[in-house]
Amino acid sequence: MLIAFLIMLREGLEAALIVGIIAGYLAQTGRRAWMPAVWGGVVLAAALCLALGLGLQAIGAEFPQKQQELAEGLIALMAAGMLCTMVFWMRKAARSVRAELHGAVDHALERNGKAKDGKVRGGLALAVMAFLAVGREGLESVFFLLATVQQDVGWGVPVGALLGIALSVGIGIALAKGAVRIDLRRFFRWTGVFILFVTAGLLASALKAFHEAGLWNHLQATAFDLGHVLPADTVLGTLLTGIFGYQEAPAWGEVLVYLGFLVPALWAFLAGARPAPAVQPRHA
Amino acid sequence: MTARWPALVAAFLLSAGSASAQSPEPVAVTVTDRGCEPAALTVPAGKSVFKISNKSRRVLEWEILQGTMIVEERENIIPGFVQSLSATLQPGSYEMTCGLLSNPKGTLTVTAASAAAPGAPDPMALVGPLAAYKLYVMGEVEAFHSRTAAFVAAVKAGRIAEAKTLYPQARRHYERIEPVASLFNDLDKSMDVRADDFEKKDADPGFIGFHRLEKGLWADNSTEGLSAHADRLLADATELKRRIADLTIPPARMVGGAAGLIEEVAATKISGEEDRYSRTDLWDFHANVEGSRKIFDLLRPLVASRDPDFVARTEKNFSRVETLLAKYRTEDGGFAPYDSLSDRDRNALKGPITVLAEDLSTLRGKLGLD
Numbered sequence: 001m002l003i004a005f006l007i008m009l010r011e012g013l014e015a016a017l018i019v020g021i022i023a024g025y026l027a028q029t030g031r032r033a034w035m036p037a038v039w040g041g042v043v044l045a046a047a048l049c050l051a052l053g054l055g056l057q058a059i060g061a062e063f064p065q066k067q068q069e070l071a072e073g074l075i076a077l078m079a080a081g082m083l084c085t086m087v088f089w090m091r092k093a094a095r096s097v098r099a100e101l102h103g104a105v106d107h108a109l110e111r112n113g114k115a116k117d118g119k120v121r122g123g124l125a126l127a128v129m130a131f132l133a134v135g136r137e138g139l140e141s142v143f144f145l146l147a148t149v150q151q152d153v154g155w156g157v158p159v160g161a162l163l164g165i166a167l168s169v170g171i172g173i174a175l176a177k178g179a180v181r182i183d184l185r186r187f188f189r190w191t192g193v194f195i196l197f198v199t200a201g202l203l204a205s206a207l208k209a210f211h212e213a214g215l216w217n218h219l220q221a222t223a224f225d226l227g228h229v230l231p232a233d234t235v236l237g238t239l240l241t242g243i244f245g246y247q248e249a250p251a252w253g254e255v256l257v258y259l260g261f262l263v264p265a266l267w268a269f270l271a272g273a274r275p276a277p278a279v280q281p282r283h284a
Numbered sequence: 285m286t287a288r289w290p291a292l293v294a295a296f297l298l299s300a301g302s303a304s305a306q307s308p309e310p311v312a313v314t315v316t317d318r319g320c321e322p323a324a325l326t327v328p329a330g331k332s333v334f335k336i337s338n339k340s341r342r343v344l345e346w347e348i349l350q351g352t353m354i355v356e357e358r359e360n361i362i363p364g365f366v367q368s369l370s371a372t373l374q375p376g377s378y379e380m381t382c383g384l385l386s387n388p389k390g391t392l393t394v395t396a397a398s399a400a401a402p403g404a405p406d407p408m409a410l411v412g413p414l415a416a417y418k419l420y421v422m423g424e425v426e427a428f429h430s431r432t433a434a435f436v437a438a439v440k441a442g443r444i445a446e447a448k449t450l451y452p453q454a455r456r457h458y459e460r461i462e463p464v465a466s467l468f469n470d471l472d473k474s475m476d477v478r479a480d481d482f483e484k485k486d487a488d489p490g491f492i493g494f495h496r497l498e499k500g501l502w503a504d505n506s507t508e509g510l511s512a513h514a515d516r517l518l519a520d521a522t523e524l525k526r527r528i529a530d531l532t533i534p535p536a537r538m539v540g541g542a543a544g545l546i547e548e549v550a551a552t553k554i555s556g557e558e559d560r561y562s563r564t565d566l567w568d569f570h571a572n573v574e575g576s577r578k579i580f581d582l583l584r585p586l587v588a589s590r591d592p593d594f595v596a597r598t599e600k601n602f603s604r605v606e607t608l609l610a611k612y613r614t615e616d617g618g619f620a621p622y623d624s625l626s627d628r629d630r631n632a633l634k635g636p637i638t639v640l641a642e643d644l645s646t647l648r649g650k651l652g653l654d
Contacts, residue, residue: 003343003362065357144360153364212354220352225385233343249385 001156004148005164006238011137011144012168013242017198018079018133020172021191022126024179025086028187034126041131045138053142066213068139073209075136080202082129084265087195090188091269141165168242192269200262201245204254211251219253310335310368313380313390315344315361320382320390329394333370338363340383347381348373348392396652410535410651413582417538418531420578421461425528428457432521436514439497442507451501452559452567452618455494459571460578462548463541468527475520478557492516495559502561536653542579543644545572550637554630556622566619569633570609576644577602587650594643594650601640608633 019042026034148158179187210216225248232241232248240246247254310333314321317340336346338361347357348371355378356371378392431454438447458465458476466472475493482488486499492513500510549572552558559565580598588595612620 007343007360007362065359140359147365147367151365157362211352212357214353214355217351217353222385227385231342 001160003160003233004157005160005167006233006235007144008141008161008164009168010164010232010238010242011141012165013171013239014198014201015133015137016168016172017175017243018083019130020175021179021195022130023172023176024187024191026126027176027180028184037124037127038130041127041129042134045131045134049135049138049142052139053146057146069209069213070215071139072136073206073213073215075132076202076206076209079129079132079136080199080206082125083195083199083202087192087199087265087269090192093188193266196262196265196269197244199265200258201243203261204245204247204250204258207253207257208247208251211253216253219256220251222249223252223255225249308333312337313346314339315346315383316340317342317383317387319387320380323382323388323390324393325380325390326393326395327373329373329375329396331370331372332394333368335366335368336361337366342383344383345381349379349381349389350376409586410539413586414533414535414538416582417579418533420582421464421528421533424457424461425465425525428454428461429521429525431457433518435497436518439501439507439514440511444501444505444507447497447507448501448562451494451498451562452564455564456567456571459568460575462572462575463537463544463579464528464531464533465524467531467537468524471520471524471527475517475524479560480557493520495561498559498561536648538579539583539648539651539653542576542583542647543641545576546637546641546644548572550634550641554634554637556630559622563621563623564619565622566609566612570619573602573605573609576640577606580644580647583647583651587647591650594646598640598643601636601643604636605633605640608636 019038022038023035026032026038145158145161148161151157179191182190207216211220227248230237230240230246230248232238232246237246237248245258250258308331311325311327312335313325314337334346336344336358338344341363343363344361345357345359346361346367346369348355355373356369358367358369361367373394375394375396378394380390380392382388382390431450435447435450435454438444438450473493476495477491477493478495479486479488479491479499482491485491486496486503491499494517496513497510497517500507500513549569553565553569553572556563556565558568580602584595609619612625614620
């Protein structure tokens with residue numbers, strides 16, 4: 001039960017984090033009107049995954065992992081790109097916010113979007129991103145759930161799996177709500193740093209996905225093996241995997257991508273700002 | 285990006301269709317805390333289904349690797365679960381991950397043979413028989429060419445009786461190596477085409493080759509107007525000899541030829557349609573059986589160790605057919621005219637020939653060439 005719970009928590013967490021951040025960001029910047037679009041993206045992705053899973057199951061087909069990995073890798077790259085843009089826009093906006101007021105943010109948002117339709121496009125992009133974030137993890141989850149229900153391993157496993165999803169959704173919601181309570185400047189700063197970690201994890205997982213899709217085979221020697229110290233299927237391991245992209249035994253390529261993005265991005269994000277908030281550089 | 289989804293759906297459904305088409309016997313692998321059981325697997329090339337049981341305490345990711353490349357994988361197999369993974373694999377050596385990184389990797393060997401032929405010989409084993417067969421074919425095509433030259437000379441000189449004697453003698457060498465000779469469709473057609481294949485039957489201007497000359501010699505009892513056809517026939521025979529000299533005989537062609545020769549006898553020749561003017565059909569039958577027997581003899585050592593019963597049975601069937609044909613041998617080493625055989629005689633031939641053809645048709649599968 002615990003392991004099924006952790007697997008689904010891990011699968012769900014990343015999607016929940018991204019959707020939660022988007023929701024928090026929309027709430028903070030007074031654009032709650034866009035939330036239905038975000039929810040639409042989430043529901044559409046979930047429904048699509050479920051339909052695909054059930055459909056393939058019905059015709060007795062197997063899940064083609066290679067295509068899935070390729071899609072996951074591409075989506076991870078896109079998501080990383082969008083998150084990164086968002087972070088650095090936030091950093092710019094945070095400066096002007098220091099002066100004051102939400103009005104300034106709105107102004108900044110509009111200036112950034114250049115025009116009204118630019119704003120629309122920005123909102124749509126967020127909805128698409130929510131869609132992709134859920135779709136990315138959704139397919140594998142659906143198949144895992146189907147296998148769980150079909151194999152006679154007692155009720156504990158499917159229940160654990162569902163609890164895992166529920167908790168990841170809860171974390172996403174808590175993140176969005178919590179984000180509403182802190183002031184905008186701190187929100188931007190904290191989520192910015194946090195998003196950079198998520199983005200680094202996404203980039204490393206994109207590389208891993210491309211490897212698993214058979215497109216990339218370099219730098220595949222194992223960098224370190226923490227499998228005995230901190231297995232990814234423990235509670236802590238699962239949380240670290242979902243949030244920071246922790247791998248118990250990453251390949252050198254993944255470590256290089258992770259650090260190669262995170263270190264300069266954090267430096268650029270924090271440079272010139274006031275003393276950095278206490279961030280433990282807990283990288284995988 | 286959203287446009288990827290329809291494509292993805294299509295890809296899933298496509299691969300789904302092929303996945304449900306045929307399901308080979310699953311190969312079971314159990315992964316424990318210490319490694320895979322068994323740690324070494326051998327499967328035939330093509331589609332395999334692996335049933336992976338996770339008997340370890342950790343969540344598994346089971347992968348088939350070639351070097352660092354992941355060929356296939358199944359993720360998130362939780363302890364106590366069995367997940368299946370189907371993979372279409374090329375022959376070669378692979379590794380499989382067996383749980384923890386510190387566990388030894390298992391080996392997966394994919395053999396070139398089909399599932400129907402466990403322990404089929406490696407392709408190199410065919411090299412010897414193929415070389416011997418090539419020599420045989422070269423000798424036959426050489427004899428075919430020189431006999432055809434003599435036959436053509438007799439036709440052109442108007443020596444009808446001599447030409448009639450030479451006709452089945454020349455054809456015999458062609459019929460022995462038909463699996464190889466018929467690789468060259470253009471020559472086969474121009475030398476061995478039958479009147480039935482033409483709109484105006486034997487009056488058609490396109491009707492040429494051996495059977496056109498046969499018609500002239502026996503039906504018309506004249507060599508008038510045959511000179512050009514005779515020249516063409518010899519030119520074709522010369523060309524065949526040249527092409528066969530350069531030819532690498534495809535293994536499947538040689539092995540399949542053993543059955544092909546006999547099947548043709550059983551399917552069409554037994555009706556007596558081939559040499560309808562000369563009635564020398566039995567010469568052709570016999571040559572076909574000889575050609576088939578030659579291939580069988582060359583392959584016998586390869587098959588004998590695997591399926592001695594098959595070898596013994598086929599041996600016996602060959603003898604039966606040969607004994608039956610021997611009944612119609614004439615004193616000069618030739619064969620009785622086919623129209624001297626009663627329907628009962630023909631039917632007596634048909635049974636053993638059909639059995640022989642059926643048995644020989646399994647030869648390709650036995651040697652892993654299907």
